[in-house]
Amino acid sequence: MKRVLVTGMGMVSAIGNNVRQNHESLRKAHSGIGKAAFFESVYASQLPFGEVKLSNDELKKLQQLQTATGYTRTCLLADKAFAEAITDAALTQGQLSSFDTALISASTVGGMCLTDQLYEDANHKSEGSEYLESYGCSAHALKLIKRYHIKGFTDTINTACSSSANAIMLGARLIRSGRVKRAVVGGADSLAKYTVNGFNALKILSQSPCKPFDVNRDGLNLGEGAAYLVLESEELAASKKVYAEVAGFGNANDAHHPSAMSDEATGAIRCMREAIGSAGIDAAQIGYVNAHGTGTQNNDQVEFFGMGELFEKLPPYSSTKSFTGHTLGAAGAVEAIYSILGIVHSELFPSLNVAEPINGFESAPVSEWKGGHNLNYVLSNSFGFGGNCTSLVFASIN
Structure with a gap:
């Protein structure tokens, strides 16, 4: 079987807007969990969240998407992390568009981060917003496919909290079996009333920063972010920087x-x-x-x-x-x-x-x-x- 190597990485999270910033925060034990600045909810002032420290307008400007329509926060986070990953791996447009390149992404919230707008559109309380085609789990992946002219195998996975791990697994299996030579894999999710209210109903949201594996742990903190990895077969990665092997x-x-x-x-x-x-x-x-x-x-x-x-x-x-x-x-x-x-x-x-x-x-x-x-x-x-x-x-x- 072919070896699967990681040649590019990109991410945005509550502790950094790129891989380097995330790494620095991990080394300094700097948590990103706190009060939300952009998430609009009754719980925004009551519960801590792991919110990305960029507004939608800032994300649009960074990604040169000021005039683009239908981009939810999930789409914007995905574009930010995806762009960093493919740049890190030095992928050309020809390589991105090759039928030997797959895109496998993941999301649980997808466009439902616009919970109120979704309600308005679904119940004919609006004249139809720019987000009518953006509410699905795969909307962010479709945006990536269109913007980056991806023509090979694509898929979007929703298996709850294991979603993007399964995207990595599927990409690795496709390369190992010789079905593709390269796969960009990962996922994106943003804070949403839909998920916050749901997790709150399960009574598993903590009112303080979470403490995994502590006797007195009392729940999780919801966060948001996006991360993508470029996986390549060994022959493609022979002359490239390689981080690790899957x-x-x-x-x-x-x-x-x-x-x-x-x-x-x-x-x-x-x-x-x-x-x-x-x-x-x-x-x-x-x-x-x-x-x-x-x-x-x-x-x-x-x-x-x-x-x-x-x-x-x-x-x-x-x-x-x-x-x-x-x-x-x-x-x-x-x-x-x-x-x-x-x-x-x-x-x-x-x-x-x-x-x-x-x-x-x-x-x-x-x-x-x-x-x-x-x-x-x-x-x-x-x-x-x-x-x-x-x-x-x-x-x-x-």
């Missing part, structure tokens, strides 16, 4: 509950085991786990239990959602890039806000930035509603 992946669905995982961690264990197995390594070779770590009672306990069942000795682990909030469909790609940054720079990034670890300090998550920590293999977990669980293994190219 060495393994696994997906499982325990279908235990619409919004909770089984206490036995059935799906979590299976996808982690499959990812490690498909990478051709032993569990003991994993040097760090970027955990799903939402900060909810169910997720963190189940994930911790699953890791304990899989690893004879628990490797260093942490949840970077304590920096960005839970970015839903973008989370898998955001955290994939963080995992790769750890490999490239030999670093471990911390879980913030943990005062009392769930199983004692001997098994606590990483509590502070650590440099000089050589990483050959990193496991990145993304667990979605309905039990759709995905794990990815990234490997050093050295």
Whole structure:
């Protein structure tokens, strides 16, 4: 099978408008969770969010989209991260338009970030806005396809919080099997009344910055962002800068509950085991786990239990959602890039806000930035509603 190499990365999140800024914030333990400035909701003044620090107008200006129509915030975030990724990989227009290049994106909110406008349009309370074709999950991907003249295989995935991890997995599988030579993969989601009200109804939104894997954790913080990776086959990447290899992946669905995982961690264990197995390594070779770590009672306990069942000795682990909030469909790609940054720079990034670890300090998550920590293999977990669980293994190219 062909090796799948990462040659470009781009992202925007609550802790930075590009990969470099995100990396700096991780190293300085600078969280982006706080009061929202642009999200309009009754909860904006009551709850903390991981909001991107750019307005829609600023995003339009940065991406030279001032005269474009139908671009929701999700579309704008996607364009920002996508443009950085393809520039980082030095892709030409010819390469982007090649039938050997795939685009696989992901989103859970999509254009429903315009919840009020969607209501107006759907109920004929307006004369029809510019967003009539922008409410779907795939609207941002269609914008990318049109703007960047993408002609190859395209797809948009919505498997809740594992969406963009599954986009990475699908892109890697297409390259491994020889169906394409290159894939731009990732996802985007923005804050929306639709999701905030929904998560609030589940009573899993914290009123303070989240504290994954802490005994007193009381919920998650919703965030927004976008992240894309350029994956290329080994022959295409021979003369290029390469960050890491997508060495393994696994997906499982325990279908235990619409919004909770089984206490036995059935799906979590299976996808982690499959990812490690498909990478051709032993569990003991994993040097760090970027955990799903939402900060909810169910997720963190189940994930911790699953890791304990899989690893004879628990490797260093942490949840970077304590920096960005839970970015839903973008989370898998955001955290994939963080995992790769750890490999490239030999670093471990911390879980913030943990005062009392769930199983004692001997098994606590990483509590502070650590440099000089050589990483050959990193496991990145993304667990979605309905039990759709995905794990990815990234490997050093050295």
